[in-house]
Structures are given as structure tokens and as C-alpha cells.
Amino acid sequence: MQTADQTDISITPATGKDNLPPTSALKQVLIVDDDPALLLSICAGLEGNPCFRAVTAASGREALDIIDSGGLDLAVLDISMPDMDGIQLLLALSESFPEIPSIVMTGFSSPVMKQELKQAGALTVLEKPLDIDTLEYEITRALDGWSGRSSCLPLEIFLQLAAMEHRTIHLKVFRPEDRACGSFFFRDGLLIDAEQGELTGDSAVLAMLEWQEFTLGLKEYRPPFPEPRVNSALVYLLLNTSCRLDQYGSSDCLDRVRKELLRLQRQNKSKIVRR
Numbered sequence: 001m002q003t004a005d006q007t008d009i010s011i012t013p014a015t016g017k018d019n020l021p022p023t024s025a026l027k028q029v030l031i032v033d034d035d036p037a038l039l040l041s042i043c044a045g046l047e048g049n050p051c052f053r054a055v056t057a058a059s060g061r062e063a064l065d066i067i068d069s070g071g072l073d074l075a076v077l078d079i080s081m082p083d084m085d086g087i088q089l090l091l092a093l094s095e096s097f098p099e100i101p102s103i104v105m106t107g108f109s110s111p112v113m114k115q116e117l118k119q120a121g122a123l124t125v126l127e128k129p130l131d132i133d134t135l136e137y138e139i140t141r142a143l144d145g146w147s148g149r150s151s152c153l154p155l156e157i158f159l160q161l162a163a164m165e166h167r168t169i170h171l172k173v174f175r176p177e178d179r180a181c182g183s184f185f186f187r188d189g190l191l192i193d194a195e196q197g198e199l200t201g202d203s204a205v206l207a208m209l210e211w212q213e214f215t216l217g218l219k220e221y222r223p224p225f226p227e228p229r230v231n232s233a234l235v236y237l238l239l240n241t242s243c244r245l246d247q248y249g250s251s252d253c254l255d256r257v258r259k260e261l262l263r264l265q266r267q268n269k270s271k272i273v274r275r
Helices: 036-046 060-068 086-096 111-119 132-145 155-164 201-208 241-248 250-274
Strands: 027-032 052-057 074-078 102-106 122-127 169-175 180-187 190-196 215-219
Touching: 027 036, 027 060, 027 132, 036 052, 036 132, 052 060, 052 132, 060 074, 060 086, 074 086, 074 132, 086 102, 086 215, 102 111, 102 132, 111 122, 122 132, 155 169, 155 180, 155 190, 155 250, 180 201, 190 201
Parallel strands: 027 052, 027 074, 074 102, 102 122
Antiparallel strands: 169 180, 169 215, 180 190
């Protein structure tokens, strides 16, 4: 098997946003490492794969810029990097981009470290020196099997529970089919703002309420709070909630939603503690 340090390929892959390929059917995999030789080696080893294409970043902050530009399906990141290390990047990904799975590369692993990395959001932990065949297999497996944590309950019910329990939360919503994302902002149970693409306020709320499949994320929401941009009453925006609750069984589905929000809250707190 070929390892990542066994090639002397002299090609120079571009890094940063200019390395993002044109829109195509290929999945896009971001490789993050501060070692240029290793990036060359990995790109050479993965070149020609019919299912995905590798793009690269030489630092955690450069990686976040690329991820923020959209269009990525998977991140493969090194733990030991200057400026922003891989653990910080992993936590940032888990918090702000939970729809993008992560594979971690490390030369200093232990069972405890592997467990902590997985708790922080890593899908797989690979040891250096990398075996290219193993890396390619894990990337393919992740792309084939990753579907996020989608909810089978209507989004309105999550919003209704946040209002009923006077939550102060930033609820992030992702739509896997087109990688769209948006946010709901609650202060003491009052929906004060929402964002989805260029939409804000009521327009953003109504647009996201039409989503049939979605994945949820939760972020801490603390003062100072902005001026409210949601002007309509929540009961109006959630006009269909009562019939949805009748369909799903009010007490049962609210209990399931409550458990999911608590799980997301605990997950978010554990990330903050690790920082």
C-alpha cells in the first residue's frame, strides 16, 4: 500500500478559494494540513477518483474561509497546525457546519484522544503516516454513508417548543438536498430574528417552514441582542402547527423534540468546555 510520504510528485496544487473546482457532479473534499509536501502527496494519491475531488488549505483559518464559501462535502484535517490547530477547527466545524463530516489525521493518537476527537465531532481518526488507500476508503465511506442527523418531525414543532419553554437559543437549520442553511434566534421564548440566505425576519421564517427535510444545530445565544426583525406573531407564522401536532401526537412529539434540543444543548456545552 502507498503511504502519503512515498511520492515525489512535483505538481503544485493551488490552495485557498481559487482551488475550489467548478460546479460538477463530483463531491468536494477539503484536505487541511500545514505541510505542503503532505498536501502534494495526498492530492497525487487521490487524483483521478471518480467520486470526489480534493481541494486544499494550508491552515485552519484558510480552511474556514473555504468552508464558508460553500460547496464542500467532507473535511480531512490535521490536528497539529499553527495559528488555529485541528482541534479548534474541528470544534468550529461541529458548531457552525454540522452538516459537513470530518476525518482527523494525527501522528500522536491514543484511545483516549481518539474518543475525545470523536466526541468533538470527528467521524474517523487516522494515524500518520497516512496510508493513501485507507484514506481514500474512509473518504468514500464517509461520503456514501453520511446523512447528518435529520429530523422526521416538522420544524414548526421545534420552534413551538422553544417558545413554550422560554428558550434563549440560536437554532441552526440545514437542508441537505441543496446545502441551504438558515437560523432562528429566540430570546426568552420570543422569536426575534431569522436569517436564510439573503432573507431575514418573517420572510426567512416562512421560507424555512417549507423545508421538508432538515438537520439541526444549536449555538449559544447571548447578549447583546439585536433589534427584533420578526414582526408577525409567532402563532401566525406557525399557522399549521396545531394540525401537525394532531397528526404526530402532541405529547409524544413534543417530548421527542425536547430530548433533541437537550441533546444539542449538551453537545454545544461540551464543545465550550473543551475550548
